[in-house]
Amino acid sequence: MADEETVLICLPFAGAGPSFFTPWQKLAPEGLRILPVSLPGREKRFPEPAHTSAAPAVDDAYAQVVAALGGGDGSGGGPVVLFGHSMGAVLAYELAHRIERSGGPVRLAALVVSGAPGPWTPRTDRAHGLPDEEFATRVRAFAGYDHPALADPEMRELLLPTLRADVRLHETYAPSTDRPLGVPVISVRGREDTLVGAAEAAEWGRATTGKLTVAEPAGGHMYLTERPGELLELVASGVRAARGR
Numbered sequence: 001m002a003d004e005e006t007v008l009i010c011l012p013f014a015g016a017g018p019s020f021f022t023p024w025q026k027l028a029p030e031g032l033r034i035l036p037v038s039l040p041g042r043e044k045r046f047p048e049p050a051h052t053s054a055a056p057a058v059d060d061a062y063a064q065v066v067a068a069l070g071g072g073d074g075s076g077g078g079p080v081v082l083f084g085h086s087m088g089a090v091l092a093y094e095l096a097h098r099i100e101r102s103g104g105p106v107r108l109a110a111l112v113v114s115g116a117p118g119p120w121t122p123r124t125d126r127a128h129g130l131p132d133e134e135f136a137t138r139v140r141a142f143a144g145y146d147h148p149a150l151a152d153p154e155m156r157e158l159l160l161p162t163l164r165a166d167v168r169l170h171e172t173y174a175p176s177t178d179r180p181l182g183v184p185v186i187s188v189r190g191r192e193d194t195l196v197g198a199a200e201a202a203e204w205g206r207a208t209t210g211k212l213t214v215a216e217p218a219g220g221h222m223y224l225t226e227r228p229g230e231l232l233e234l235v236a237s238g239v240r241a242a243r244g245r
Contacts, residue, residue, distance in 0.1 A: 004078035006109065006239050008232075009065055010036045011088035011095065013115075014166035015159065017042035027229040029236040035068060037061045041162035050165035054173050058094045062102075065095070070105045079109035081239055085224055087170040089116035093207065096181050111181060111208070112235055114188040115196055115221050118203025119175045184210040186238045188231065190223035191216045213238055 008028070010021045018036035025034045039057060041050030051057040069080065080099070084092030092111060099108045187204040189196050198216070205212040215238075217223055217230050224231050 005031055005033055006078055006236075007033050007035050007069060007080050008112075008235060009061075009080055009082050009092075009095075010034060011061065011082065011084035011091040012037065012039060012042070012166075013084070013086040013088045014170060015042075015163040016088075019043060024228055024232060028232050032232065032236050032239070035065075037064055041165060046162075050162040052165045052168045052172075054091060054094055054169055055176070057091055057169065058098055061091065061095050062098045065099070065106055066104065079107050079239070081110045081112060081235065082108070083112040083114070083235065084116075085114040086116055086221075087166055089113035090119055090170065090173050090175075093119050093181075094176060096183065097177055097179070100181060100183075108183050110184045110186060110239060112186045112188065112238065113204055114224060114231075115190070115193060116187075116204075117196055117200035118206055119173075120178075120206070121200060121203060122174070180206065181208045182210060184208065184213070184238070184241075186213045186215060186235070188215045188217065188234065190219035190221055192219060193221045193223070195221045213241070 008024075010018075010024070012018070012020065018038045021034055021036040028034055037060075038045055039051065039060060040048035051060065065080070082092040082096050082099075084090070092113060096108060096111045099106050185204045185208045187201045189198070189201040198214070201214050201216075202212070204214075215234050217227060217234065219226055
């Protein structure tokens with residue numbers, strides 16, 4: 001019997017849209033399918049106001065996952081792995097709890113978090129509420145990455161409301177539960193990341209009763225923009241290990 005396809009559900013980092021993950025499908029190892037979550041305020045959902053707190057964003061994401069994979073007949077599909085970087089990591093963590101609580105047709109196999117301390121560690125430096133220029137500068141410093149569109153005044157005016165909403169969501173986030181997940185967690189950080197240290201990446205061990213794997217590929221906080229293929233290989237090997245192979 002052929003291996004089941006594993007679906008990698010990708011939650012966006014602050015300011016990102018689903019198209020960021022489109023190139024990943026061609027890079028994904030065999031048996032791994034990429035399914036980005038589309039949140040309001042970006043791309044096809046640009047006219048909708050972006051979520052400013054985690055709960056409605058997770059409700060939105062959960063509805064998309066069930067619609068895409070729930071099967072309607074209760075049979076479900078193959079195993080699902082959740083992936084999120086930075087803000088996406090806390091959304092993926094909350095979505096994992098939502099899937100486990102639901103007992104529905106979506107079969108969660110693992111959680112992959114990237115560039116993020118454990119969910120109980122709050123952000124200390126804040127950017128939301130700052131004037132535009134200072135906000136953009138602070139976000140650049142946080143991310144170690146400058147979105148090219150922010151350099152264009154007209155584009156920045158269009159993008160800032162969603163980016164501000166995302167940053168507010170991330171900076172005001174508090175976990176909905178202290179109960180650990182029952183699936184393995186893979187915590188990834190760029191080896192040169194100055195924002196998230198090795199000890200912070202390891203904090204995710206508290207988030208699961210299963211195995212924690214910490215991986216440190218080369219690169220800084222936004223390592224995934226430079227070497228996505230390496231990250232996807234790491235995810236695929238982690239999924240295989242979770243299955244005991």
